Amino acid sequence: MIFETIQTEGISQLSYLIGDDSSGTAAVIDPQPNVESYVQLSRKHGVAITHIFETHIHADFMSGSRELQSRVGNANIFASSEGDASYGFDVQKISDGDSFEFGSTKITARHTPGHTPEHLSYELADSDSPDEPWGVLSGDSLFVGSAGRPDLLGEEETEELTKQLFSTLRDYYLNLADDVIVYPCHGAGSACGASIGERPMTTIGQERKNNAFLQHDDFDEFAKFVSEGAPPVPQHYPILKKINAKGPELIGHAPVVPGLPPKRFQDAIQSGQAQLVDTRQMLAFGGGHIEGAINLGDRPELSVWAGDMLDYDRPILLVVEDETQLDWVAWHFAVVGLHRFEGYLVGGMKAWDNAGLPLSTTPQLTVHDLKEHKSEFQILDVRAPSEFKSNRISGAKHHYVAEMRDGVNGELDLKRDQPVAVYCGSGYRASIAASVLQRNGFQHVHNVPGSMSAWKNAGYSIEK
Template sequence: MIFERFVDPGLSQHSFVVGCQGIGEIAVIDPQRDVDVYLDYARDNGYRIRYVMDTHIHADFASGARELADKTGARLMLSGHDAGEHFQVQFPHDDIHDGDRIEIGNVRIKVRHTPGHTPEHLMFVVYDGARSETDPVALVTGDFLFVGSLGRPDLLGEEAKRDLARKMFRSVREKLADLPDGVEVHPGHGAGSACGAGMSGRPVSTLGYERRTNPYLDPALSEEAFVERLLHGLPEIPDFYPRNKGINTEGPRDVIPLPGMVPLDPLDVARRVRADEITVIDLRDPLAFGGGHVPGALGIGIRGPFANWAGWVTPDDKPVILVDDTGDPELIEEAVRGMVRTGRDYIDGYLHGGMAAWAEAGLPLATLRQVDAYQARESVQRGDAKLVDVRTPAEYAEDRHDGAIHRSVSETREGVPGVRMEDPVAVICGTGYRSTVAASILKRLGHQRVTNVVGGMAAWNAAGSEAAGLWPDAA
């Protein structure tokens, strides 16, 4: 039996290859947008991609299923339970339904309809016939069952969420009941995804362990108690989720070969920046970004949850230019892959030579002031600056400075209520990554006196301890 997991760490998204070694045929489940990774895998191992399948119409990423099937001649098999629903797949495919079976040599995949996260959601029960015809070896659960959690039911809006939560309750009670404790659980996401709350960082579990430890699988929960628990504490919905729903319904366009792999002259980029024709995304770390960047650039470091934030805060109305230190094509390609996975295809190219070339050309630089937590505390306590906390509501509720203004990163695109363009603000998050994203957004909006708190709330709290007394002149 062939069973492989492919992980996109930027979105905490998992896709799978399932197949039979004996006949060299495979199915690809929930493929990411840049499908060359599966084409390369199949070629390198001598496999034929026979089936391409999605567990559901995804929101968090643009699916590569249609393009992969087109490029390989594989059968594209998608849920037939979308009939009559708000989101229905509009491009040619084969419908599959609850109880259907897909045979690949000795491997059998049985389809189970598991509505709750979405109405059409499917789970795939995988059997290795060479070992057992009756006991499944794995569950590919998509966004139904996660390690430690379940898929959120609110992505279709307020009116639908309670009905979907009740459907999730029935899916949990009915579609898992006859499965053995020892079967492996392989979810579509791990910790870091916004498709559910409280996911574990572990990529795999067993159904027996989930039955004992997953709070949503508690058999003592009534339906109403289950619904309330499932709807409590859900993370903010990224606004690229609805866009991706539409993309995956209509059929994503091909992105292989990748867009944006075009080096652009610094002077041409500067002209387009002055004309406000483009959005520049700076891929460097927060300190490098703060030291000098293209005016108006968004600081979204590649060494972080880049794909999520690039998908979330990048404006839709202008093409994107990517910038790093030197114009490294490998790093640019990594960023392009992250962006197309969230449906951000409008990438014109990258700054040839990076920021080094920009500086050598004598082009203007903008800066983002960086302050240590001790300085930030002193400034806020004196009333010289307003503290803007851009962490999640749960983080803010657990540990915060009482005078802070809470505003999520995505909300900073509309500014900060009560803060004028000329007001000094210090932006803080958990570590300094998200605050750099938010601070760059505020600077792009025209805020003139923005600083980033290096080290985030951990450093802020440490600066307020007795240890800060070791550095009485730090302010």
């Protein structure tokens, strides 16, 4: 038996390759669109990818099923027929109880609704004991220390999905043996569940004992617990849900990003058609950037924040730190369905500087300077609401960075002509927010590197 876990950082996504070397066949479950990792793994193990399984219609990343099918040429896509699911591309529909064999391993679909109506999980068992599963690919129904959120399809469906989730957890998962291994579709950092644990896998016994979602016998108590713990819904989730149901556009390779010399790049900016994204790290961005750019540093979480902050109807102009990493950067946009690029700045900011083109800056304010001159700043906390509620710098106002994607108006209660100090957990989100504030006419915006982490480590007091 062949079993491989493929982790996509940033979106905290886990996909799986299961194969049988005797028959030379393999299946991939929940692939993301940069499919070369699956192709290379199949070649390493000497198997052909013949089956592609989806657990559900994903909302947080662009499905790679069609991309992988196109790449390997002889695989079928299998997707749920449950919950009246419909698709705009060719799939082989499967339902609860359908099974497939890969050598000595039997994969059986189980309808586990709640996160979505059509959701399937896949039991893994030895072929000679199919009723005694040793593992389950749980998709977004059960996570380490958490469960799939039922509120992504809108308020009108949340109550029914919450009931289905309650039933799935109690009537399916809690009836599995304690030693069954759970392989989820997401790990810590994903907004598909509240406070997902760090481990990439778990067991039913571990979750039975420690998972708060499995501790409720009363539905009303469960529903209250679920609703209170849900993080904000990212803006790209409904968009990607529609893209994945229709069938994502085939890319076929790393997204194409044309190179534009500085003057042509400036012309493209001034046309107003594209959105300008600077993917350098916050200190480089702060030292000098092109006016109007949003700062999304090229860390793995770039994918999440690109999906949450950018306009899916406009192409992207890119500024990168290292042009040899351009494909890597572009894939981080594509994994959340953003693959229309107007171009990138050839030669980077050095070429822009040498061309004598204008620069803007974002001053960086250390926590020590903020502490000493605190009364001189309007302090803005841009972390998630739950983080702000837990602790904050005294006197800070709050506005979640993702809610600033369409601009900022009077709801911030900040004066545009007075200094603003922006902080988050580490400075990454604060730099995003600072760039948005500057783009919206705030004149004296300061980013706080290290932000709350640095503030605490410096020994400064926090408000709870």
